[in-house]
Structure formats: C-alpha cells, structure tokens
Amino acid sequence: RYQSLAYNRVLEIHKQHLSPVLTAYFSEPLLLHQGHMEWLFDYEGNRYLDFFSGIVTVSVGHCHPKVNAVAQKQLGRLWHTSAVFFHPPIHEYAEKLSALLPEPVIFLMNSGSEANDLAMLMARAHSNNTDIISFRGAYHGCSPYTLGLTNVGFYKMELPSGMGCQSTMCPDVFCGPWGGSHCRDSPVQTIRKCSCAPDCCQAKDQYIEQFKDTLNTSVASIAGFFAEPIQGVNGVVQYPKGFLKEAFELVRERGGVCIADEVQTGFGRLGSHFWGFQTHGVLPDIVTMAKGIGNGFPMAAVVTTPEIAKSLAKRLLHFNTFGGNPMACAVGSSVLEVIKEENLQENSQEVGTYMLLKFAKLRDEFEIVGDVRGKGLMIGIEMVKDKTSRQPLPREEVNQIHQDCKRMGLLIGRGGTFSQTFRIAPSMCITKPEVDFAVEVFRSAVIQHMESQDK
Numbered sequence: 294r295y296q297s298l299a300y301n302r303v304l305e306i307h308k309q310h311l312s313p314v315l316t317a318y319f320s321e322p323l324l325l326h327q328g329h330m331e332w333l334f335d336y337e338g339n340r341y342l343d344f345f346s347g348i349v350t351v352s353v354g355h356c357h358p359k360v361n362a363v364a365q366k367q368l369g370r371l372w373h374t375s376a377v378f379f380h381p382p383i384h385e386y387a388e389k390l391s392a393l394l395p396e397p398v399i400f401l402m403n404s405g406s407e408a409n410d411l412a413m414l415m416a417r418a419h420s421n422n423t424d425i426i427s428f429r430g431a432y433h434g435c436s437p438y439t440l441g442l443t444n445v446g447f448y449k450m451e452l453p454s455g456m457g458c459q460s461t462m463c464p465d466v467f468c469g470p471w472g473g474s475h476c477r478d479s480p481v482q483t484i485r486k487c488s489c490a491p492d493c494c495q496a497k498d499q500y501i502e503q504f505k506d507t508l509n510t511s512v513a514s515i516a517g518f519f520a521e522p523i524q525g526v527n528g529v530v531q532y533p534k535g536f537l538k539e540a541f542e543l544v545r546e547r548g549g550v551c552i553a554d555e556v557q558t559g560f561g562r563l564g565s566h567f568w569g570f571q572t573h574g575v576l577p578d579i580v581t582m583a584k585g586i587g588n589g590f591p592m593a594a595v596v597t598t599p600e601i602a603k604s605l606a607k608r609l610l611h612f613n614t615f616g617g618n619p620m621a622c623a624v625g626s627s628v629l630e631v632i633k634e635e636n637l638q639e640n641s642q643e644v645g646t647y648m649l650l651k652f653a654k655l656r657d658e659f660e661i662v663g664d665v666r667g668k669g670l671m672i673g674i675e676m677v678k679d680k681t682s683r684q685p686l687p688r689e690e691v692n693q694i695h696q697d698c699k700r701m702g703l704l705i706g707r708g709g710t711f712s713q714t715f716r717i718a719p720s721m722c723i724t725k726p727e728v729d730f731a732v733e734v735f736r737s738a739v740i741q742h743m744e745s746q747d748k
C-alpha cells in the first residue's frame with residue numbers, strides 16, 4: 294500500500310499546481326504506484342491489466358528486468374549530453390537501429406513532437422518547398438510547428454501555428470464516404486460500404502482523386518506528406534490497400550518527400566512487419582519514431598537518407614542537448630535486444646490476430662460494436678448507435694463502458710473525433726489468457742451498458 298501522499302492531497306496538488314490541461318482519463322483518476330510487464334498497480338494495491346500501455350508507449354513491458362538492469366548500470370556510469378562529446382551507447386544504438394532500415398542517417402531526439410518538428414524542417418530544407426500535408430484526424434504532436442500537422446479538433450487552438458500546413462481527407466475505410474477495403478490479408482473484414490470486390494475496390498481510387506485535388510488546389514509547392522501507417526489518436530484508422538503507395542508517388546512527382554510517423558506503429562507492434570510503412574509496401578524518405586522506442590523512457594528519432602541529411606546539414610547546425618543521451622541510448626539498445634530475444638514482434642502477430650478475431654465476434658454479437666479493426670497489437674473497436682447509421686455512440690455511453698472496464702481491472706484507451714473508439718495497444722509481451730480476460734471484461738461492460746439502457 295502506497296502511503297506517501299493521501300489520494301485527496303494528490304488531487305488537490307494536481308488542481309492547484311499542475312497544468313490545467315493535464316486531464317485524468319477516468320472520473321476517479323488512477324493514482325499509479327508500480328508497473329510490472331503488462332500489469333499496473335494503483336496506490337491501494339489494485340491490479341490492472343494495461344491494454345493501452347500509456348498511449349502505446351510501453352513496448353516490451355513495464356519495468357522490464359533487462360531494460361531496468363541496463364538503465365541502472367548506465368545511471369551509475371554516465372548520464373550526460375551527447376551534443377558535444379562522444380560516448381559508446383550512442384554508437385552502439387546507431388549500429389543496432391541502422392540494421393533495421395536501408396542506408397539510414399539517424400538524428401536522436403527526446404519526443405515524438407520534436408522528431409516531427411525536425412522532419413518538417415528536413416522536408417523543407419531538402420525540397421526547397423514550403424507546404425506540408427497530413428490527413429484529417431492525424432496526430433503528429435502538440436508543438437507549435439507540429440500542431441499544423443495535427444488535425445484532431447480538440448488539439449487545435451485559435452492561435453497561429455504550423456504555417457504552410459494543409460490537411461487532406463483521411464481515406465478512412467469505416468467512416469469515410471466511400472469505405473474501401475484494407476483487409477484482403479486481414480482475418481477480420483470491415484463491413485464495407487461499397488459493393489465492389491475487395492480485390493478491385495474502387496474506393497481507393499476515389500480517395501486518391503481527393504488527394505490529387507488537395508495537391509492541385511490547396512498546395513503551392515509540396516515539401517512533404519506526413520502519414521501514420523495506421524492512425525492512432527483518430528481511433529486506429531486504416532486506409533484502403535494501395536492508397537499510400539499511390540499517394541507517395543504523387544507527392545514525389547511534385548518534388549515533395551514522404552514521411553512515415555512510426556511513433557505508435559513501429560518496433561514490431563503491427564506483428565507482420567517491424568515498421569508500419571512496410572505493411573503498405575512503401576519506403577518513406579523520412580521515418581519518425583518515439584514512445585515504444587524507449588519503452589517509456591523519453592527518447593525519439595528521425596531517420597532519413599544521406600541526401601536529405603546533407604540538405605539539412607548544409608543549412609544549419611542542428612543542436613539538441615539531450616537527444617541521444619547515454620541513458621536513452623542504453624535503454625533503446627536494450628529495448629531492441631528484448632524485442633528480438635523474446636520474439637515480441639511474432640507475439641504481436643500471433644496474440645494480436647487472436648485478439649482481433651475474438652473482438653470481431655463481439656462485433657457480430659452486439660449492434661453497438663460497429664467495427665473491429667487494426668493489425669497486430671494495435672486494435673480499434675468503434676462504438677456506434679447502430680450498424681446501419683454508423684453514428685458514434687454518445688460520449689457518456691462510451692464513458693460508462695470505459696469506466697466499467699477499469700472497475701473490472703482492464704485499462705483501455707479512447708480515440709476518434711467523438712471519442713467513440715476504444716483503442717487497444719498493450720505491451721507486446723501479453724499472452725492469450727490475458728486477451729481472454731480482457732475480452733470477457735469488455736463483453737461484460739457492454740452487456741451492463743445495454744442492460745442499463747433498457748431500464
């Protein structure tokens with residue numbers, strides 16, 4: 294039992310002294326004390342199965358013993374800047390990460406927003422163009438620069454930010470006007486809006502026409518196009534098969550560069566591939582990464598080609614005091630080792646597919662579970678009023694199911710424009726019995742909700 298500060302005092306301090314925009318996920322905020330692998334414990338010793346891993350941040354498990362041991366060793370040896378000295382952890386890390394991408398040049402940073410800031414700068418420095426496009430619903434960060442790329446309503450402020458950024462329609466298979474098929478190779482089919490066969494689905498072509506329209510009408514000179522391989526914050530949104538490939542070609546024809554934001558999708562989470570972009574059969578010019586890269590330790594990276602790196606270096610000295618510091622690099626190396634040693638990418642594939650199929654059964658059972666989608670251990674469950682209208686289930690009703698899951702010991706995330714989608718992205722070490730538990734909890738919460746509505 295955690296006694297250092299009473300629960301109510303914590304709430305008071307939070308209210309008085311911490312940023313008022315730091316909001317708690319639950320009506321009764323969770324006061325965490327300890328984490329172990331896929332489990333979290335609150336200050337009263339209650340145990341929760343963590344199926345959201347702190348917004349897709351903990352990749353190999355909370356306080357993983359190997360990562361902890363490496364961090365402790367480095368803590369006792371050197372923690373310092375990497376900006377003006379050399380130290381072996383950064384070179385060891387660069388060697389390990391570079392084995393996972395072709396001909397990479399690596400810039401190490403501290404957060405996803407910082408990484409995307411730098412990627413924007415690189416795209417402009419290399420292309421000599423200005424405009425950058427991203428999807429509606431995209432989340433790429435909250436810094437003044439990346440806010441221009443982030444197109445989720447409640448993060449937008451009535452303040453100038455992200456000059457030169459344009460949004461384009463998100464080719465959302467479930468909510469978009471034409472539907473489409475992303476899932477020829479997925480065991481779970483989204484119930485499609487269009488009647489064409491998945492193998493020759495024309496919805497993708499309609500979305501590509503929209504994309505061309507943005508390029509032709511809203512963009513003066515294209516510097517770059519940002520895309521998450523699967524949108525996270527927007528509710529695990531997938532695009533029609535083949536869309537990204539064609540979109541990348543259109544951007545490159547016009548002199549822009551293509552950027553994959555792998556902050557949520559990278560490091561084996563999607564199971565079939567180590568990087569999300571590989572699932573689309575594309576190779577971006579710039580890849581940004583954060584969150585899972587350090588298993589929760591602040592760390593991020595921008596990886597690009599030697600040519601783009603040179604374009605940046607020609608123009609300025611890019612300086613970052615803590616990016617690539619010895620602690621982060623030691624942690625990052627051990628995360629890569631653990632993913633390999635414990636076959637966590639394979640586990641994402643196997644356990645993720647198992648989970649997707651189990652949740653898909655709930656979609657078939659309940660009218661309010663409109664869609665179940667995703668890949669590996671990145672799964673979205675879209676809650677609707679009914680399957681025909683696809684209107685979002687009202688926020689308070691989604692809230693109730695969310696809180697009930699927590700009450701029964703399961704933590705899951707939320708996303709989507711109306712906060713209507715449950716997001717599931719656990720540490721990659723989870724097991725099938727834990728999935729069984731999570732699905733049963735979720736099912737009970739949905740049943741309780743429906744019973745409460747009937748009264």
Ligand code: PMP
Binds near residue numbers: 403405555556
């Ligand atoms: N890109 C994506 C896809 C993200 O999900 C996030 C964080 N939610 C970011 C960038 C920004 O990362 P950070 O919060 O570390 O700045």
